[in-house]
Amino acid sequence: xxxxxxxxxxxxxxxxxxxxxxFAVSGVLGALRQRMDIVGxxxxxxxxxxxxxxLRDVLLDxxxxxxxxxxxxxxxxxxxxVGLATLVSRNQLExxxxxxxxxxxxxxGLFCATGTHLSWIAGQPPIVAIMMGVxxxxxxxVLRDLVCNEIPELFxxxxxxxxxxxxxxxxxxxxxxxDAPTWIALSACAVVAAGSRAVVIVFDVKLPPTGRR
Amino acid sequence: xxxxxxxxxxxxxxxxxxxxxxFAVSGVLGALRQRMDIVGxxxxxxxxxxxxxxLRDVLLDxxxxxxxxxxxxxxxxxxxxVGLATLVSRNQLExxxxxxxxxxxxxxGLFCATGTHLSWIAGQPPIVAIMMGVxxxxxxxVLRDLVCNEIPELFxxxxxxxxxxxxxxxxxxxxxxxDAPTWIALSACAVVAAGSRAVVIVFDVKLPPTGRR
Amino acid sequence: xxxxxxxxxxxxxxxxxxxxxxFAVSGVLGALRQRMDIVGxxxxxxxxxxxxxxLRDVLLDxxxxxxxxxxxxxxxxxxxxVGLATLVSRNQLExxxxxxxxxxxxxxGLFCATGTHLSWIAGQPPIVAIMMGVxxxxxxxVLRDLVCNEIPELFxxxxxxxxxxxxxxxxxxxxxxxDAPTWIALSACAVVAAGSRAVVIVFDVKLPPTGRR
Numbered sequence: 001x002x003x004x005x006x007x008x009x010x011x012x013x014x015x016x017x018x019x020x021x022x023f024a025v026s027g028v029l030g031a032l033r034q035r036m037d038i039v040g041x042x043x044x045x046x047x048x049x050x051x052x053x054x055l056r057d058v059l060l061d062x063x064x065x066x067x068x069x070x071x072x073x074x075x076x077x078x079x080x081x082v083g084l085a086t087l088v089s090r091n092q093l094e095x096x097x098x099x100x101x102x103x104x105x106x107x108x109g110l111f112c113a114t115g116t117h118l119s120w121i122a123g124q125p126p127i128v129a130i131m132m133g134v135x136x137x138x139x140x141x142v143l144r145d146l147v148c149n150e151i152p153e154l155f156x157x158x159x160x161x162x163x164x165x166x167x168x169x170x171x172x173x174x175x176x177x178x179d180a181p182t183w184i185a186l187s188a189c190a191v192v193a194a195g196s197r198a199v200v201i202v203f204d205v206k207l208p209p210t211g212r213r
Numbered sequence: 214x215x216x217x218x219x220x221x222x223x224x225x226x227x228x229x230x231x232x233x234x235x236f237a238v239s240g241v242l243g244a245l246r247q248r249m250d251i252v253g254x255x256x257x258x259x260x261x262x263x264x265x266x267x268l269r270d271v272l273l274d275x276x277x278x279x280x281x282x283x284x285x286x287x288x289x290x291x292x293x294x295v296g297l298a299t300l301v302s303r304n305q306l307e308x309x310x311x312x313x314x315x316x317x318x319x320x321x322g323l324f325c326a327t328g329t330h331l332s333w334i335a336g337q338p339p340i341v342a343i344m345m346g347v348x349x350x351x352x353x354x355v356l357r358d359l360v361c362n363e364i365p366e367l368f369x370x371x372x373x374x375x376x377x378x379x380x381x382x383x384x385x386x387x388x389x390x391x392d393a394p395t396w397i398a399l400s401a402c403a404v405v406a407a408g409s410r411a412v413v414i415v416f417d418v419k420l421p422p423t424g425r426r
Numbered sequence: 427x428x429x430x431x432x433x434x435x436x437x438x439x440x441x442x443x444x445x446x447x448x449f450a451v452s453g454v455l456g457a458l459r460q461r462m463d464i465v466g467x468x469x470x471x472x473x474x475x476x477x478x479x480x481l482r483d484v485l486l487d488x489x490x491x492x493x494x495x496x497x498x499x500x501x502x503x504x505x506x507x508v509g510l511a512t513l514v515s516r517n518q519l520e521x522x523x524x525x526x527x528x529x530x531x532x533x534x535g536l537f538c539a540t541g542t543h544l545s546w547i548a549g550q551p552p553i554v555a556i557m558m559g560v561x562x563x564x565x566x567x568v569l570r571d572l573v574c575n576e577i578p579e580l581f582x583x584x585x586x587x588x589x590x591x592x593x594x595x596x597x598x599x600x601x602x603x604x605d606a607p608t609w610i611a612l613s614a615c616a617v618v619a620a621g622s623r624a625v626v627i628v629f630d631v632k633l634p635p636t637g638r639r
């Protein structure tokens with residue numbers, strides 16, 4: 001039992017690391033597109049990987065931040081950014097971006113689940129907890145686009161991303177409402193968010209255009 | 214007496230709701246101009262309506278935020294944003310924008326009053342309290358313009374807006390300095406800020422150009 | 427002894443005031459380039475002068491902010507901004523910018539030292555303390571560029587600036603590791619950061635381009 005629990009913990013940690021890396025790589029790519037130097041690349045990568053969770057913690061008034069508690073992940077993300085920026089060409093990264101969508105979807109699910117959960121156990125009302133989950137999963141990318149001087153992709157893409165996170169958060173809230181154990185609620189959140197995002201990618205789902213003609 | 218007090222509370226609540234809605238609508242309009250999708254519209258609307266007060270609360274280290282305590286207003290703002298984005302065309306909104314200036318001025322006054330007051334009773338020095346009032350009344354629009362990738366209108370418009378809020382804050386501080394009751398100080402702040410903004414709009418008052426030639 | 431200590435305190439205060447002013451002036455210049463009005467100029471100047479330290483304090487959850495505790499500096503910065511915007515032409519400022527690099531480098535060193543120190547004594551791990559020093563010294567300029575709707579110079583300039591601050595922070599951490607007294611560590615940080623930045627300016631040191639071809 002203990003061995004299984006350790007195994008599943010290691011599995012989740014590996015998923016989280018892969019997801020954080022996927023976020024960081026998309027930050028590196030955004031920075032390279034703007035011809036930033038190594039400092040810009042590291043900041044952009046940091047913001048994309050940790051920005052959503054940090055904003056959530058500022059809003060919830062939680063300390064220490066994840067990257068303060070887990071220096072190793074912080075150093076890992078910076079090392080990966082520097083490595084990519086020196087070893088890989090932008091074209092290679094652009095081609096690889098397609099495959100990044102897989103760990104990125106996993107990250108959306110995992111980060112959304114932790115964000116919703118932390119807000120929920122802090123006693124926030126359900127709709128706020130869902131918002132915090134969405135912020136945790138998506139605002140890293142928003143901060144990346146803001147420092148790259150672009151309108152955030154999250155706001156213009158028309159392919160649901162934040163809405164997938166919101167669906168995951170709703171899954172969490174629903175599980176909690178029927179008194180399901182926490183791990184069920186967390187899994188429901190992550191699976192619904194990542195799964196619905198996968199459906200969006202595979203079937204190229206688009207939101208209807210806004211602003212009546 | 215009690216009935217009058219309830220009446221006046223309801224009146225203020227209605228004013229605040231109208232003002233928050235005016236702010237939210239200007240966020241929806243900014244998002245539509247940038248052809249954002251429904252997610253961008255909701256975020257933009259949220260930031261414009263609640264961004265100033267939230268930034269103030271982060272700076273003052275106050276929790277819970279207004280929109281955490283009053284879920285109904287949060288849900289109302291989101292519902293209005295979604296409704297406007299689906300039912301109204303951008304042209305209609307542009308034409309309506311003229312009329313939004315009225316509740317917007319009221320909002321400037323009310324939000325400035327609450328911001329100045331909260332900072333004052335937290336023991337901040339007068340100039341900081343006035344700044345917090347200005348931030349509460351104006352930074353929602355600044356955040357809207359930042360995510361819309363534009364230089365904030367607040368910084369370029371040359372028609373006083375932040376200065377009206379500062380004048381209101383000065384009215385609050387002056388009232389407090391002569392030991393006036395709180396409701397007088399609050400009213401002075403709101404009336405001076407909203408009134409001076411109304412004068413600016415009606416007479417098209419402009420600040421002198423900056424940067425000597 | 428007491429007289430010497432007072433003298434050195436006054437000296438440091440004068441250095442800090444010169445540095446804060448240099449930061450503020452670069453904010454005024456950024457705002458003038460975007461043809462902002464007097465409100466934009468003051469906000470831009472404030473953000474450049476106090477933004478880095480304020481962001482650090484929000485991340486470390488420290489209150490009150492420097493500019494809340496030291497109203498006189500806040501008023502001084504606003505007064506200088508208004509004075510410059512009305513009395514000096516943009517061309518004159520552009521020409522003066524060359525000379526601003528000297529107090530700006532001093533500011534980088536001093537602010538980096540205070541930021542690293544505050545984070546260190548708050549018990550943060552060394553790498554986080556160094557990051558906080560870098561943020562304190564550099565993020566004022568990042569916020570200035572963001573509200574001016576430009577990609578932050580810090581991320582694109584290729585002339586080391588943040589890296590000089592990081593070197594200073596490493597000097598602080600190394601001094602602390604060998605149990606040097608605090609004033610030695612602080613001086614090491616400020617001297618390494620400001621000195622290496624001076625070297626960068628004088629010899630026009632450039633980072634290699636990023637993104638392999």
